Amino acid sequence: MTDTPHTDAKPAEPQGPTRSGFVALIGAPNAGKSTLMNQLVGAKVSIVSHKVQTTRAIVRGIAIYDRTQIVFIDTPGIFTPKRRLDRAMVSTAWGGAKDGDLVLVLIDAERGIKGEAEALLDSLAERDGHKILVINKIDQVKRETLLALTAAIHEKAKFDETFMISALNGSGCKDLMAYLAKTLPEGPWYYPEDQISDLPMRQLAAEITREKLFLRLHQELPYASHVETESWEEKKDGSVRIEQVIYVERDSQKKIVLGHKGEAIKAIGQASRKEIAEILEQKVHLFLFVKVRENWGNDPERYREMGLEFPH
Numbered sequence: 513m514t515d516t517p518h519t520d521a522k523p524a525e526p527q528g529p530t531r532s533g534f535v536a537l538i539g540a541p542n543a544g545k546s547t548l549m550n551q552l553v554g555a556k557v558s559i560v561s562h563k564v565q566t567t568r569a570i571v572r573g574i575a576i577y578d579r580t581q582i583v584f585i586d587t588p589g590i591f592t593p594k595r596r597l598d599r600a601m602v603s604t605a606w607g608g609a610k611d612g613d614l615v616l617v618l619i620d621a622e623r624g625i626k627g628e629a630e631a632l633l634d635s636l637a638e639r640d641g642h643k644i645l646v647i648n649k650i651d652q653v654k655r656e657t658l659l660a661l662t663a664a665i666h667e668k669a670k671f672d673e674t675f676m677i678s679a680l681n682g683s684g685c686k687d688l689m690a691y692l693a694k695t696l697p698e699g700p701w702y703y704p705e706d707q708i709s710d711l712p713m714r715q716l717a718a719e720i721t722r723e724k725l726f727l728r729l730h731q732e733l734p735y736a737s738h739v740e741t742e743s744w745e746e747k748k749d750g751s752v753r754i755e756q757v758i759y760v761e762r763d764s765q766k767k768i769v770l771g772h773k774g775e776a777i778k779a780i781g782q783a784s785r786k787e788i789a790e791i792l793e794q795k796v797h798l799f800l801f802v803k804v805r806e807n808w809g810n811d812p813e814r815y816r817e818m819g820l821e822f823p824h
């Protein structure tokens with residue numbers, strides 16, 4: 513890994529009992545769940561983008577603090593479901609929250625609690641379990657706004673603890689991490705010490721390419737596109753050869769992904785290759801292909817691949 517944790521998370525010293533458990537991150541789209549997870553885990557395992565609803569599958573990040581292994585479940589944003597895919601994301605998000613030993617509810621301080629965040633708080637009020645309120649993006653608002661917001665939230669739902677943080681600059685994140693570490697139950701660790709994500713590398717590599725695709729083409733490309741890693745070959749010289757397919761729904765979208773004289777796909781490939789190589793600490797040869805697959809949004813198989821339940 514090239515990134516260093518900003519939270520001073522340290523590998524455990526062999527003393528005292530170990531602790532471990534799951535922490536589900538839930539929040540409205542764009543609340544900053546991916547940014548927080550990356551901040552706490554200290555490595556890029558989830559997609560961060562200014563485009564909403566980019567997190568499609570549950571991604572876990574694993575952090576170690578003192579003697580505790582904290583497994584984060586990064587759930588897709590909760591929002592009003594419109595299409596079949598949207599509905600699948602919502603039920604998967606609740607599923608993730610159910611699995612969590614702790615539920616961490618992230619609220620965007622700048623946006624406040626109108627709309628999705630309000631609906632989320634209402635549905636949370638009826639749910640049992642240990643709930644932690646985390647107000648994010650405090651770098652963007654004044655102290656008075658923050659206090660008023662906190663009071664308004666507590667009127668809607670009860671929380672065991674409240675934190676105010678900036679997932680972006682790390683402020684407040686260490687306190688949050690320390691709290692999670694001491695609150696999770698005693699027990700053996702779920703994963704080996706050096707593992708930061710249980711996402712298979714193939715899927716992680718596909719996520720990285722998908723992020724680059726969105727970053728470059730967010731205005732032009734509807735989010736009905738999907739990346740799959742088709743082959744992964746370790747070479748004798750220590751490099752790896754990866755082939756990925758970008759699936760789109762229409763020919764016109766294929767042209768956009770390719771760009772004029774293939775410029776767009778070339779740039780996407782270069783950016784993705786660089787990042788995958790940094791994570792693997794290995795030379796990477798990345799080959800991208802674009803294919804049209806009509807109506808993939810209604811194909812149950814695609815949902816399974818993304819770790820989602822197919823809604824009926």
Ligand SMILES: Nc1nc2c(ncn2[C@@H]2O[C@H](COP(=O)(O)OP(=O)(O)OP(=O)(O)O)[C@@H](O)[C@H]2O)c(=O)[nH]1
Binds near residue numbers: 559561563
């Ligand atoms: N100023 C500021 N921006 C933040 C902070 N945390 C996140 N952001 C920004 O908010 C945007 C959304 O962050 P994400 O982490 O992608 O949000 P998310 O909740 O994972 O979004 P979905 O995947 O759509 O559910 C990005 O542009 C982040 O850089 C923060 O503490 N301060």
